[in-house]
Amino acid sequence: GFMVIRLTDGTTASLDYRERAPSAASRDMYLDENGDLSEASTVGHLAVGVPGTVAGLWAAHQRFGSMSWAELVAPAMELAEGFEIRERQARSFAQSEARLRLFPSTEAIFLPGGHLPEVGDWFRQLDLAGALGRIAGRGHDGFYRGRTADLIVAEMESGGGLITHQDLVQYEASWRDPIRFTYRDHTVISMPPSSSGGATLAAMAKIIEGYDLASIGWHSPAHIHLLAEAWKRAYADRNSYLADPDFRTMPLERMISQEYGAERRAGISMDHATPSAEVGPGLGPADDGETTHFSVVDKDGNAVSVTTTINSWFGSGVTVTGAGFVLNNEMDDFSARPGYPNQFGLVQGEANAIEPGKRMLSAMTPTIVLDSDGELLLVVGSPGGATIITNVFQQLSNVIDFGMGVRWGVNAPRVHHQHLPDRIQYEVGGLSAQLIEALRVMGHTVELWEDPYIGDVQAIMRLPDGTLAGASDHRRGGTAVGY
CATH class of the missing domain: 1.10.246.130 (Gamma-glutamyltranspeptidase, large (L) subunit, C-terminal domain)
Structure with a gap:
């Protein structure tokens, strides 16, 4: 994600918490033996970049926060414990049904009992509530270290993904x-x-x-x-x-x-x-795709503009078993094959080619x-x-x-x-x-x-x-x- 800030005293800042390529990523990792692009940049464990949202929000809170971190996470935990499905959400589930059925951990949460959620259904994500609880209690380290990090790495290993504990620990948001x-x-x-x-x-x-x-x-x-x-x-x-x-x-x-x-x-x-x-x-x-924007102005006139994403609807389709959140497919935003289009039709060049630790263009x-x-x-x-x-x-x-x-x-x-x-x-x-x-x-x-x-x-x-x-x-x- 990305955040632009302008305080009422005129101070401005921007925070880059874009995903990064894992350290084991390589320039041609999505090309088959014929040099053609595979779907691995958009679906599955190889499509996942090192997540940055928790690091970014934590960095912003450490510099500018006025409420406690736990207070800020609490509403998300409440939603994870259950909310009523609305028409827009039901439609997004239906449109993404094929992707939701690709991975058992995703299907179990988003298609309970094997069925699409309908308008008015009560939707619960208890594993996600637990992960948010760890983040509420430990901040940055509640995601990048400890149990949640262990679950992410185990999910990667089970599906041939690349993200390691070292990738998670080394991730940092960047003020620019x-x-x-x-x-x-x-x-x-x-x-x-x-x-x-x-x-x-x-x-x-x-x-x-x-x-x-x-x-x-x-x-x-x-x-x-x-x-x-x-x-x-x-x-x-x-x-x-x-x-x-x-x-x-x-x-x-x-x-x-x-x-x-x-x-x-x-x-x-x-x-x-x-x-x-x-x-x-x-x-x-x-x-x-699965991108969200929110704009905020507080009582003092401080302004924040934030855009964040996991790229496609339901990202890579992979849910972290035991943690309940869907992982991104941001690796597709690199020039996996320079000169050829990504899923959004953007034809990009060598400047945005895959390199270990690099942030993909957005x-x-x-x-x-x-x-x-x-x-x-x-x-x-x-x-x-x-x-x-x-x-x-x-x-x-x-x-x-x-x-x-x-x-x-x-x-x-x-x-x-x-x-x-x-x-x-x-x-x-x-x-x-x-x-x-x-x-x-x-x-x-x-x-x-x-x-x-x-x-x-x-x-x-x-x-x-x-x-x-x-x-x-x-x-x-x-x-x-x-x-």
Whole structure:
């Protein structure tokens, strides 16, 4: 996961608790004898990266916490002891039934008695409650050492996974300097690598800033065209240059500069699309899954934007026997075969190839925006795999360029383009037939997004009178609450 923090005194910080490749991982570990990718990067024990969530939350609490650690863990323990299944949860179980049946420890919990949970059923995860109890009592060491660590390693050994006790003990969350850039006199604070989110968001903004979107008009053909053209250029650079900063030197300062944005913008025609095959990285040779976002502002005005994930729905499909939690399949976010797409269709390069101990690149984009006076304006983020960055950009633009309120901005129809595959994707009902045809005349391929929705933005906006307005996307059934 990733966390961006801005305190009311102006202090900013970002915390990287992304998973890491186990020490026994190797560059070509997912290639078969023919050099083709196997499904081992997405399903099963080999797909699991060293987990980072507990380390990240513990690090944040140690630096900024105001309540006891046990108090913070208690609500999760209560949920693990039982809650009523809602429609959204029942649907996710049904959609993932095949994966849930792959491993007995997972099937026993999520398909009790061999049956799919239904709306209104009482769902219990007692092994998970026990694991959370150990975390509540021992903090960081309640996960990375002791019984829970023993259970993780035993699960890995039983299924041919790579994570060892040494991998767990050596895992550390990393404090990093946030990405900071301006967009139309607003200051944007976002996540640096190993998340690609902040840098790619900045690259998009520096290209788009040269156009008067308000005059062009929201969701006009020209608006969607310019978004797609800017996004494909930003993603081309993202996929070539960005990676774990502990392993690669990246041209970050140049990539998010005003000058480079102007260079990229100069290659955009207002009349026709540039084929993605002609849009390469511009700086020379490089040296919806199961994601959750929450935005928080407290009574003092301290703001936190957090995005976390286990990647696919139900991650690797593997549940730690005796501990009750599903393990991630984050190893698929590496370039398991550079130049070929991962499960989200992202075609990435050598910079993100697998190396022991390396953090895989992410699209997560927790972001905080300040107004022209330096006051808090927006706390925002989204799940959505490769669409996360474009989801967050559209929310920023909806508020800053088009003057939308937070709720209208969050719930407005969204589109997506990620360079490869070369297509604009849209939600059901999101684009009119006339708009689609106009984009096709300009040379764009326009396709319906395969799921009913793109992303799930969660945002808080500070209104001119200082009131906080929260908005939870209608797409996935979240909620906004105040106190």
